[in-house]
Amino acid sequence: MRALLLDLDDTLLDYSSGADAHWEAAVVACAPPSLDRTRLLTALAETRRWFWDDPERHRRERVNMLGAWQHIVEFALERAGVEADGLAPAIARDFAARRRDAMRLFPDTVESLEDFRRRGVPLALVTNGDASQQRDKIERHGLARFFDVILIEGEFGVGKPEEIVYRHVLGALGAPPEGAWMAGDHLEFDVDAPQRLGLYGVWIDRGGHGLPAGSRVRPHRIVRSLRELIAD
Ligand SMILES: [Mg+2]
Numbered sequence: 096m097r098a099l100l101l102d103l104d105d106t107l108l109d110y111s112s113g114a115d116a117h118w119e120a121a122v123v124a125c126a127p128p129s130l131d132r133t134r135l136l137t138a139l140a141e142t143r144r145w146f147w148d149d150p151e152r153h154r155r156e157r158v159n160m161l162g163a164w165q166h167i168v169e170f171a172l173e174r175a176g177v178e179a180d181g182l183a184p185a186i187a188r189d190f191a192a193r194r195r196d197a198m199r200l201f202p203d204t205v206e207s208l209e210d211f212r213r214r215g216v217p218l219a220l221v222t223n224g225d226a227s228q229q230r231d232k233i234e235r236h237g238l239a240r241f242f243d244v245i246l247i248e249g250e251f252g253v254g255k256p257e258e259i260v261y262r263h264v265l266g267a268l269g270a271p272p273e274g275a276w277m278a279g280d281h282l283e284f285d286v287d288a289p290q291r292l293g294l295y296g297v298w299i300d301r302g303g304h305g306l307p308a309g310s311r312v313r314p315h316r317i318v319r320s321l322r323e324l325i326a327d
Pocket of ligand 1: 102103104105106279280281
């Protein structure tokens with residue numbers, strides 16, 4: 096391993112855990128008692144799936160997460176047949192605050208990053224999404240000190256899986272694709288696209304679910320934790 100590119104959300108940072116509970120808590124905190132909460136929560140769950148399932152909408156909306164969450168609540172209120180002025184932004188803001196408070200690094204993140212540094216591996220953080228949210232996560236969790244290069248989609252203007260993202264990062268690290276590894280939880284963004292450029296692709300499958308049925312992506316390695324990469 097001559098260089099390592101790492102994803103942030105659900106790779107270093109436990110991003111997705113608790114999202115359902117946070118939506119529920121935000122609805123309970125913000126919606127008037129007269130509102131049918133079960134109905135709204137069902138609509139929210141359906142809307143979230145639909146909203147993020149479209150790759151083009153995903154790309155457009157993920158660079159402004161607070162805006163995306165507000166849009167999701169607006170669509171869900173409409174789906175549930177509820178009209179309530181100001182409720183969508185209130186729920187979105189409440190949800191955002193709960194998420195921010197709850198997010199934690201995975202238990203092996205810091206020790207693994209320290210180990211890669213000790214071994215002199217040039218490190219890059221390559222993350223899609225909202226510039227302010229991703230910067231806030233990096234600062235809040237003290238991650239910047241580990242990385243030689245940090246690329247955030249919202250700052251760079253383009254995100255994974257565009258080739259220019261990986262090429263730019265490799266250039267900034269001064270590393271050729273051969274011997275460079277990319278590790279992350281997203282099969283297309285963190286494994287397949289970098290593999291096409293000649294990087295070694297590692298899929299982080301923290302849940303141990305295995306490749307989805309019919310996946311055409313073939314990672315070079317599948318690991319359940321960063322610690323497994325250190326064991327090499
Ligand atoms: Mg990720």
